[in-house]
Amino acid sequence: MTYETLKIDKRAYQSIKNFSKVVYKNAVVNREEMYEFDEKLADSSKSEEIINLEYNNNFVGKAIYSTDFPTIKILTTLSEYSDKDIDYEYFYNSIKKANDYRTDILNYNDTYRMIYAEADSLPTIVLDKYNDIGSMHASSNFAFDNSKMIFEILEELTDITTLGVVKGNKTKNKHKTKSNVKSKKDNHQETADRLIHGNKDKLETTITEGNVKFKVSLKGHKTGFFLDQRNNRIDLENYVKENDKVLDICSYTGGFAVHAGIKGADVTSVDMSEKALEFAKENMELNGIKSDKYNCICGDAFSIMKEMINKGEKFDVVILDPPAFTDSKKDLKNALNAYNTMNVLGLKLAKRILVTCSCSHHVDREEFKKTVVSASYRAKKEIKQIGDYKTQAPDHVITMANKDLEYLKCLFFAIDN
Ligand SMILES: C[S@@+](CC[C@H](N)C(=O)[O-])C[C@H]1O[C@@H](n2cnc3c(N)ncnc32)[C@H](O)[C@@H]1O
Known part of the structure; x- marks a missing residue:
């Protein structure tokens, strides 16, 4: 089998040696060939292909090349793959390694993020395990087209009996304004971009998180x-x-609301998705929280x-966990403005505690914190950081070579009154 070969510069080669799993396209030295390859892909109406990367005429790795991605994503650097396809063995070994890390090192039991893309040498694949249900997000054809094989491996290695697969670039949950907020009809049917492998009758399960139970469903508006x-969320209870x-x-x-509810709080949940709120109500009931408490x-x-501010309402604790306000660096300024505004509003409503989060990859930790501090000046509230700067749970692995896998920022503040 012959593969398109792109040659990379010394710096990119060195960073792959230092465990990086991505190569920026500007590290490709045979640019003309890359542009011709782009045209070939466009003509064949495909946007991606598996390619070989070389440095100094030596095989460096096999990778996913896509006209949609700014980076080339390394699948393996094993030399035996220089002239063979990514096969069952590759998937089996990578999935087993990812799962063993969660179960043997991180001590997760039944519910965890099992595959986190580059962090597990399975780029474009994100897979959560909720008891015996798997939910996979495939952001390449490569991932989507191999999902049946992935399911078979999951059946062999774990207790998973159903795998929901959704194809597409990560849900673009842009900042929604009043005018474009509509509750979308939920759809769990199989379509060209959505598949269910295994037991199609088993789409829901109940997971445990600390003292709380949550119903999780593949029928939801997000998987x-x-x-x-x-x-x-567990920390909030403190x-x-x-x-x-x-x-x-x-x-x-x-x-967060359910964790507050089991402490006997009166909780108000706000979301633009009706379906998500229906689930929120079910989760309240599941945890014995009575309807007059939420x-x-x-x-x-x-x-x-x-x-709420106009009506003079106040809350002891306010949690802000909006969607990513930007999926690119160029919208950063707008995103920071949106975080600033949301935090000003949250601080005006909060009496004792503000929990504030950002899941935007493009907003870094210090920038986010600065934005919240600036919001506190605007809201005229002095804030004190409680504890450490929190991030994503450890099954959402952050490798040292690809630090942008770290995206979640979460700060707890006490409000000085
Ligand atoms: C990151 S998720 C929140 C996760 C949640 N805190 C949890 O622990 O499961 C973001 C949520 O924001 C909602 N959302 C997005 N834009 C919104 C808006 N303008 N107003 C209200 N909710 C919004 C989405 O429907 C989504 O449920």
């Missing part, structure tokens, strides 16, 4: 559940008191917070 916030008023902004299926409001978080 599954935000496992990345697990430790931060700061919530009985009969506190707690506001969970962008609550999704009630993640309230769900569907709509745009910014407008709802403004209305």
